[in-house]
Amino acid sequence: MMTYRLAIAALGLAITFAAPSAYAGPKDYEFQPISADVKKGAGSDVAVRLVDKRTGKPVEGAVIFRTRLDMSPDSMGEMTAKHAAAPSSEPSIYRFKADFTMAGGWALKLQAKVPGESDTVEGTVVFKAK
């Protein structure tokens, strides 16, 4: 009987400690550059990967519904660049074509819907145009 009660108590503890990580939140995801170096000029390739930070695994099937590309890393936050989503053969890599009109630091700001996550996932990826 004693061991049974101990087992129940241990199970309760396990559930208590497991609970916080059982619920995913938007902060559990991160957009990362495939390559932080990009080519200055029109129609440059930009690619980001979405990773689940809890597992380190890539996340497939995110729907990126809003983006902004600006030079905020070089204190030119008002300077934006035209860009558009481009096809990707890998489901966890999200590609764009961008017109980097100036050499220097550019920030790609993304908002996405991620499968199984009700809140919007946001991320900023910094690139260096050369």
Ligand SMILES: [Cu+2]
């Ligand atoms: Cu600039």
